[in-house]
Amino acid sequence: MHFTYNPQSTSPIHALKGIDLDIYSGDYLAIIGHNGCGKSTLAKQCNALLRPTEGNVWVKGLNSRDMADTLAIRSAVGMVFQVPDNQIVATIVEEDVAFGPENLGVPEDELHERVEWALGVVSMQEHRHRQPHRLSAGQKQRVAIAGVMAMKPEVLVLDEATSMLDPEGRRDVLAAVRALNKEGVTVVAITHYMPEAVEGNRVVVMEEGRIVMEGTPRETFARVEELRALQLDVPQATELAYQLNHLDDTFPPDLLRVDEVVDAVQRRVALRRGAPATEAESQADKIGMADEEPNRGEPGARPDEPFIQVTDLHHSYLSGTPLAVTALRGVSLEIHRGEVVGIIGRTGSGKSTVVQHMNGLLRPREPGKVLVDGQDLTDPSVDVRRIRQKVGLAFQYPEQQLFERLVGDDIAFGPKKLGLARPERIERVRWAMEMVGLDFEAFKDRYTSSLSGGEMRKAALAGVLALQPEALILDESTSGLDPRSRKELLDRLLALHRQQGLTLVLVSASMEEVAGLVDRVYVMDEGRVVMSGTVREVFAQADRLRQVGLGVPQVTEVAYALIEQGIAVEDIPLTVAEGVETVWRILSS
Amino acid sequence: MEDFELLRYVTIGQYLPGESIVHRLDPRTKISVFLFLTLAVTFNRSYTGNAIMLAVTLGLVLLSGISLRYIVSGIKPALPFIMILSILQLLFYSEAYAPYGMTTQTLFQWGWIHVTNGSVQLVVVSLLRFVELLFLTSLLTNTTTLADLTHGIEAMLRPFSRVGLPAHELSLVATVALRFLPLLAEQLEIIMKAQASRGADIALRGRLRFVATARQAAVLIVPLFVDAFRRAEDLILAMQARCYVGGRGRTSYVRLRFARLDYIAYAAGLLFAAAMLVCRNRFPF
Numbered sequence: 001m002h003f004t005y006n007p008q009s010t011s012p013i014h015a016l017k018g019i020d021l022d023i024y025s026g027d028y029l030a031i032i033g034h035n036g037c038g039k040s041t042l043a044k045q046c047n048a049l050l051r052p053t054e055g056n057v058w059v060k061g062l063n064s065r066d067m068a069d070t071l072a073i074r075s076a077v078g079m080v081f082q083v084p085d086n087q088i089v090a091t092i093v094e095e096d097v098a099f100g101p102e103n104l105g106v107p108e109d110e111l112h113e114r115v116e117w118a119l120g121v122v123s124m125q126e127h128r129h130r131q132p133h134r135l136s137a138g139q140k141q142r143v144a145i146a147g148v149m150a151m152k153p154e155v156l157v158l159d160e161a162t163s164m165l166d167p168e169g170r171r172d173v174l175a176a177v178r179a180l181n182k183e184g185v186t187v188v189a190i191t192h193y194m195p196e197a198v199e200g201n202r203v204v205v206m207e208e209g210r211i212v213m214e215g216t217p218r219e220t221f222a223r224v225e226e227l228r229a230l231q232l233d234v235p236q237a238t239e240l241a242y243q244l245n246h247l248d249d250t251f252p253p254d255l256l257r258v259d260e261v262v263d264a265v266q267r268r269v270a271l272r273r274g275a276p277a278t279e280a281e282s283q284a285d286k287i288g289m290a291d292e293e294p295n296r297g298e299p300g301a302r303p304d305e306p307f308i309q310v311t312d313l314h315h316s317y318l319s320g321t322p323l324a325v326t327a328l329r330g331v332s333l334e335i336h337r338g339e340v341v342g343i344i345g346r347t348g349s350g351k352s353t354v355v356q357h358m359n360g361l362l363r364p365r366e367p368g369k370v371l372v373d374g375q376d377l378t379d380p381s382v383d384v385r386r387i388r389q390k391v392g393l394a395f396q397y398p399e400q401q402l403f404e405r406l407v408g409d410d411i412a413f414g415p416k417k418l419g420l421a422r423p424e425r426i427e428r429v430r431w432a433m434e435m436v437g438l439d440f441e442a443f444k445d446r447y448t449s450s451l452s453g454g455e456m457r458k459a460a461l462a463g464v465l466a467l468q469p470e471a472l473i474l475d476e477s478t479s480g481l482d483p484r485s486r487k488e489l490l491d492r493l494l495a496l497h498r499q500q501g502l503t504l505v506l507v508s509a510s511m512e513e514v515a516g517l518v519d520r521v522y523v524m525d526e527g528r529v530v531m532s533g534t535v536r537e538v539f540a541q542a543d544r545l546r547q548v549g550l551g552v553p554q555v556t557e558v559a560y561a562l563i564e565q566g567i568a569v570e571d572i573p574l575t576v577a578e579g580v581e582t583v584w585r586i587l588s589s
Numbered sequence: 590m591e592d593f594e595l596l597r598y599v600t601i602g603q604y605l606p607g608e609s610i611v612h613r614l615d616p617r618t619k620i621s622v623f624l625f626l627t628l629a630v631t632f633n634r635s636y637t638g639n640a641i642m643l644a645v646t647l648g649l650v651l652l653s654g655i656s657l658r659y660i661v662s663g664i665k666p667a668l669p670f671i672m673i674l675s676i677l678q679l680l681f682y683s684e685a686y687a688p689y690g691m692t693t694q695t696l697f698q699w700g701w702i703h704v705t706n707g708s709v710q711l712v713v714v715s716l717l718r719f720v721e722l723l724f725l726t727s728l729l730t731n732t733t734t735l736a737d738l739t740h741g742i743e744a745m746l747r748p749f750s751r752v753g754l755p756a757h758e759l760s761l762v763a764t765v766a767l768r769f770l771p772l773l774a775e776q777l778e779i780i781m782k783a784q785a786s787r788g789a790d791i792a793l794r795g796r797l798r799f800v801a802t803a804r805q806a807a808v809l810i811v812p813l814f815v816d817a818f819r820r821a822e823d824l825i826l827a828m829q830a831r832c833y834v835g836g837r838g839r840t841s842y843v844r845l846r847f848a849r850l851d852y853i854a855y856a857a858g859l860l861f862a863a864a865m866l867v868c869r870n871r872f873p874f
Contacts, residue, residue, distance in 0.1 A: 087827035098842030100831040417788030
């Protein structure tokens, strides 16, 4: 099957190039591949939202080219999309769930039964009368799944449905999907979150409109090198097993989940117990793992005065109205010059509210205090524009931050507002674009709307960098990016941090995302800082992290599971490399 | 500090959950009674009539349990306009407007400024009407979810679908618009914050601020519209995927039901409004 976007135009895009794929009833099929590989296009072929330009798609014996069968196909194959907000039609949860079956003309009594059942499937009954925009992203996505399930489809297609969710939301959505698959619903999940791809019984890997690998998760993820060549990740647990297999080829290389790795290690420890421990230390040394401990902010060079200091900060949105929402309940934290600090918490924990105080978008109220570079933001005479120039803030979606037509103009927006002369402005723009990896000549006259998602993010970041801030705050600016683009972007910022001493504050909903990057983290929950310290100190409290809706990396989970099994683990690993070292020590002692 | 809280000043149209009698009424009842009372307010130009209307609407607000202060805070942004309008009426409508139930008397004259008891009445009655209408609108929208409002309107328009009025489509358009409104407000807030973070001056001062505001609105509106279109495209796909092909053959999940309370409220509203309309020229002053 082939598919071309705009086949008649001068620049047709050949998105799918000869796809042959059978999906069987009851399958849980994961499709992986990075942005632009054609996986979403393939998904839309499954329910006749797109129709092949060559070849055929058959759904339950119906050809998707046959317009008369469109509704039959769409009611058999339900689809959940990436952005939760953009697929909810009604203003009340239960009415949205009813939208699909209403379209199918389901009689009223059955409608109510179906809505009840579908809300039950995703555990959202108690929220049935709420307005969708007051729900969390994970809850919205569960409503979207319920809305599809209420049509009683046989196939559920998830088009990156979890990519915008925090770990907790993702967990809840996956649990719902898993339960549906157990009941016999066929699932097709498009994802770039690898632990999710392991859920299924089949994995398809796509690259440039073609299927390049296909098989069970075990078969597919065992081909670590090939996946890496495609610049795709494998789950940390798999990576760990794979690397251990390199050190000792009796260790199974094709493990997928944390519990499998733990089992394998435990079995070996039980076998070897009593056997003489030979040259354990030298073996471990031979691995020669580079110490990946972040070690950038020189503690000695740190001045006593923090660059940003937040003390006992409280904040309510719409305060003084019946709709007031308390967002912060006494937050104190400090960020020193040249540090890389993470602020972590689930959606709604107050992390965005805190960082918006740091550049004067929100002003502190008594008794709260925010000091930036020694200036007290409580003082109304402070020039917030100076503060905003010192502390750059980048938001999550680049589309919301690009507001000029041309890339160059957009990046020049800040310098222009600073009143810089034209040559200096151009210099700033050139510098900022180079910093994020956009070629000045090639991109300065491009329309912002013509950029790809990754380029948009770079342009948006360049716009903030062009102010030459001393500190840069990224408010989930990398979520929703595929792993390759995210790594690229963060690497550039870290380079800037090393070369120019840029202070970085990374705001995220996921510990994994910041684990190898930051010096210190603050963990927030319900408007308070509930934990703080080095990543290692915080990860040492895995249970508390779980309580506040956050997870730890799979390698860390492996270590904790081993401890639970009574196996001594000296250092809690945070990265795969550390994990390999730790487990190897255990295995060889 | 609240530069960015766009929803703060919009009190009309914001549903406030509650359990009062007003909350529990069928949306069709509320819409109908709202229309009856609005007519009654519009056609009463006497002090007495407006005093009665004010008392009744105030009574209804108290009955609904919505904080009076919250409703009144909604006037704040409109206050300068109301003031200017009142002054203009007071000074320049003295000839044009014959007072209700009184003979015209000049109260104050200085040069071309000329205040009569007619223009005083006009100002006072206009202000009263404004408050009454504010009460009524807040009463309807603060006690009824937007979903219920659209269902109510759809149900009231349905009889007209036989003559070609697309009642379902209109109601879907309204629903989607209402669904996206908070998203767009949120979006606008983020765009403003992103611009402010890059040095844009949002809290404008100075003489030429009208020009600057207009120019700034342009930079806000373009990304806002781009975003709205993107969302709309997504939504179309999602609706197609859920088999939406228009109103034909659709069933409806929500069924509105009239309870006894509704009949009573409907009748009371209708009778009272009719009485006010009939008596509008019989009040002494």
